[in-house]
Amino acid sequence: MIDAAQREAAEFELTVQVSAGLGDARLPVLRRAVAATSSKAGLPLNRIDDAILILEALLADRHTSQADEVHLILTARPGSFEMMIGPFPGLEAERLLLQAALPIVGPVIERLASCAQTIDGGSHLLIVVDA
Amino acid sequence: MSNVACTPELRITLPAEHTSLALLRHVVRGFRDAYGVDAETMDDIVLAVSEAATNVVVHAYGRRRGTVTVVARVDGETLHILVRDHGSGITSPADTPVLGRGLALMEHVASSLEIAGSPAGTDVLMTFKLQPERTPATLGDFGASL
Numbered sequence: 001m002i003d004a005a006q007r008e009a010a011e012f013e014l015t016v017q018v019s020a021g022l023g024d025a026r027l028p029v030l031r032r033a034v035a036a037t038s039s040k041a042g043l044p045l046n047r048i049d050d051a052i053l054i055l056e057a058l059l060a061d062r063h064t065s066q067a068d069e070v071h072l073i074l075t076a077r078p079g080s081f082e083m084m085i086g087p088f089p090g091l092e093a094e095r096l097l098l099q100a101a102l103p104i105v106g107p108v109i110e111r112l113a114s115c116a117q118t119i120d121g122g123s124h125l126l127i128v129v130d131a
Numbered sequence: 132m133s134n135v136a137c138t139p140e141l142r143i144t145l146p147a148e149h150t151s152l153a154l155l156r157h158v159v160r161g162f163r164d165a166y167g168v169d170a171e172t173m174d175d176i177v178l179a180v181s182e183a184a185t186n187v188v189v190h191a192y193g194r195r196r197g198t199v200t201v202v203a204r205v206d207g208e209t210l211h212i213l214v215r216d217h218g219s220g221i222t223s224p225a226d227t228p229v230l231g232r233g234l235a236l237m238e239h240v241a242s243s244l245e246i247a248g249s250p251a252g253t254d255v256l257m258t259f260k261l262q263p264e265r266t267p268a269t270l271g272d273f274g275a276s277l
Contacts, residue, residue: 025164036154
């Protein structure tokens with residue numbers, strides 16, 4: 001029998017909308033937002049780190065690193081963390097999905113994400129990191 | 132309602148629930164990472180933002196669900212932070228002593244505090260002087276002549 005606390009935990013969902021302008025605080029605040037929200041999803045430390053690495057790869061890309069503002073919608077559900085980034089013009093989301101990389105580490109999204117795809121007609125990139 | 136910057140450094144919207152407050156405090160501390168703000172100033176900033184957001188959680192929406200939005204912009208050595216809700220406006224501090232204490236606390240730690248309320252919601256705009264972290268002591272500070 002599932003008690004009320006377990007049912008509440010199973011239904012838990014937290015959505016955080018966060019945008020960061022082109023300033024020194026962009027990476028620190030977004031990194032903290034991703035860490036805190038993925039922690040709320042109950043991800044273990046290594047997967048929280050993976051989510052942060054994916055964020056860093058996205059922000060290091062030539063397009064996003066020069067964008068006036070970066071918009072993320074972060075969603076935490078039990079055992080699963082979602083990060084939606086966009087909107088992007090044209091085929092930028094698709095290109096990011098294939099090319100976002102970190103120095104030395106290389107392309108990280110397909111290696112670390114549980115699922116990654118473009119959505120909303122290709123304007124947004126949705127990345128899922130499961131526990 | 133107050134206007135903070137065309138492109139702020141941070142805009143974050145969360146559910147107006149107690150569980151959002153720790154997350155919000157954690158994110159705001161990113162300004163210390165970015166600007167090397169000294170620990171005491173950062174504590175004041177986090178305290179004030181937390182108080183303003185707590186007021187939203189406790190007072191703004193009654194039994195309704197709602198959101199709290201925090202917008203932050205750095206202008207030179209000044210950090211402007213706006214805490215916004217779309218609740219039922221300001222309740223008189225005389226009616227809710229806890230709210231009154233929170234406002235007094237914010238006023239004490241912020242360089243300036245401006246509050247604008249309407250039936251469409253409340254804006255709390257605070258500014259803080261960003262004090263840089265003191266440089267670490269050197270051997271010279273202790274009279275060493277090596």
